[in-house]
Amino acid sequence: MVIPILGEAGVRKKVVSLLFLLSLVAPNFLFQPPVTASTSTVPVNSQATIEAKVVLQKLNAVSGVSTISGQHDYLESPDEWTNQVKGWTGKFPGLHGYEFGAILAQNDGQLAQQRQKVVNSAIAWNQAGGLVTISYHQSIPGTCLCWSNVEKKMSQAEFDKYVTPGTPQYAKLIADLDKTAVYLGKLKDAGVPVLWRPYHEMNGDWFWWGKKNNFAALWNIMYDRYVHVHKLDNLLWVWSPNAPNAHADPYTATYPGASKVDVLAVDIYDNDYNEDYYKNIVQLAGGKPVAIGENGELPSAAVLKDQPRWAYFMTWGKMLSENNKKEEIKSFYSHSKILSRESFLPVKQPQIQPISPPDKKNGLRAEYYDNKDLTDLKETKVDAKIDFNWSTSAPVSSVQADTFSVRWTGKLLPAYTEKYQISTLSDDGIRVWVNDKLVIDSWYNQSWVERTGSIALTAGVPVDLKVEYYDNQxxxxxKLMWKSPSQTKEIIPASVLLLP
Structure with a gap:
């Protein structure tokens, strides 16, 4: 159960690096013969990003072997307690918990600024190798962003209005969800997978969404909005009930169903690591990862031994110091079964030097046209790379200096398995296809404008590349460039370009 904190301020990880972690915590995981993926290792969103898929695989791999440490920070101060863990133990937690809900009467400008700080921190954390989870203490839609509008009981009849399309309350709910989606979208654009944890402790009655006989309707509205409208394919969906104690219903009363949940995470306070809570969530999960969504007291070594399937835990904010002694924290983080961020920091990914097949030559096939629409072909040649500033000169003698166009085709051979940012600098129009995907579409007059797009590529696997360009006057x-977490920004060199 969360407590309000009034008066307080509250490159992307490489896929190969994540797989490296899997080899450490579960060495057989990477060397099994291919098998059909089970529902526990495949995100419920069929369009999930590569990064999200790998995080889910990671959670499955550590389950029963180790537990990833985690620490929550408040919206107003998104790095405070995580840094405190580092200061006390010499290690960062493996998972950083963030918050997107505001509870201190922030106005729209303050909320936007604070959420952007969370985004900036989460991007840096992900690039450093850590996992990201975000909670969402949503105020009643359309009301003050105040704790009193989060921790507030609501009648079933009033709740029904918020989950019924066409009502004013429903419209306010959608508006709130859309505002929050903007910042989750920024994380998607940065390649950051998020363990998204909204509407937690829904089996208790202290939040406005709690103990409702149709809680799944609220969950489904957000899920459908974020997956199908906003295309937030970087999210893994974490359903996080309270431990079913005297104050909360059994898990099954508010479970949205396996088709819209990736991870099941229980909130446990007062050292109440009841064996039945653990067994029942494992049974309900049916093979999906289970975790401790929130905790005050750190689980003991005996708990970790008897309840080995907890994939991660997340200590709530200042309860790190309020509920645990400093020496206990240091001892806990030194436990052999606890994974810190340092446990799976990437060793610098070895670059796979692109080696052209013996029957292939480097460069791109270049077709030069004496008009702007790629129809009056005059000359075909090989260009080593796309790095041209013709200024007011003709690119080749067979076309005029103005109103010409070029089409380059070939193969692109990446050195790393990760998401690449492709960029162009052009005067005038340009468009780029990589692996048959249009990643840049800027087909209009412009003067030295840079455009960017992104695509996931696999080390050593060549993909089709096509670039079309026109000059007006x-x-x-x-110019064609690229960068990635392992690749500094540069003009794409001839050594990784192959003729078709």
Whole structure:
């Protein structure tokens, strides 16, 4: 159960690095013969990003072997307690818990600023190798962003209005969800997978969404909005009930169902690590990862031994120091079964030097046209790379200096398995396809404008590349660049370009 904190301020991880972790915690995981993926290792969103898929695989791999440490921070101070863990133990937790819900009467500008700080921190945390989870203490839609509008009982009849399309309350709910989606979208664009944990402790009656006979309707509205409308494919969906003690219903009363939940995480306070709570959540999960969504007291070594399937835990904010002694915290983080961020920091990914097949030559096939619409072909040649500033000169003697166009085709051979940012600098129009995906579409007059797009690539696997360009008048330039977490930004060199 969360407690309000009034008066307090509250490159992307490489896929290969994550797989490296899997080899450490579960060495057989990476060397089994291919098998059909089970529902426990496949995200419920069929369009989930590569990064999200790997995080879910990671949680499955550590389950029963180790437990990933986690620490929550408040919206107003998104790094405070995580840094405190580092200061006391010499280690960062493996999982950083963030917050997107505001409870201190923030106005729209303050909320936007604080959420952006969370986004910035989460991107940096992900690039450093850690896992990201975000909670959402949503105020009653359309009301003050105040704790009193989060921790507030609501009648079933009033709740029904918020989950009924066409009502004013429903419209306010959608508006709130859409505002929050903007910042989750920024994390998606940055390649950050998020263990998304909304509407937690729904089996208790202290939040406005709690103990409702149709809680699943609220969950489904958010799920459908974020997956099908906002395309937030970087989210893994964490359903996080309270431990079913005297104050909370059994898990099954509010479970949305296996088709819309990736991880089941129980909130446990007062050292109440009851064996039945553990067994029942494992049974309900049916093979999906289970975790401790929130805790005050750190689980003991005996708990970790008797309840080995907890994939991670997350200590809630300042309860780290209020509920645990400093020496206990240091001892806990030194436990052999506890994974800190340092446990799976990536060793610098070895670059796979692109080696052109013996029957392939480097460069791109370049077709030069004496008009802007790629129809009057005059010359075909090989260009080593796309790095041109023709200014007011003709690119080749067979076309005029203005109103010409070029089409480059070939293969692109990446050195790393990760998401690449493709960028262009052009005067005038340009568009780029990588692996048959249109990643940049800027087909209009412009002067030295940079455009970007992104795509996941696999080390050593060549993909089709096509670039089309046109010049109108008064200067001509075309440059093609790339960067990734392991690749500094550069003009894409001839060594990784192959003729078709």
């Amino acid at each position: 008064n200067g001509a330039a075309a």
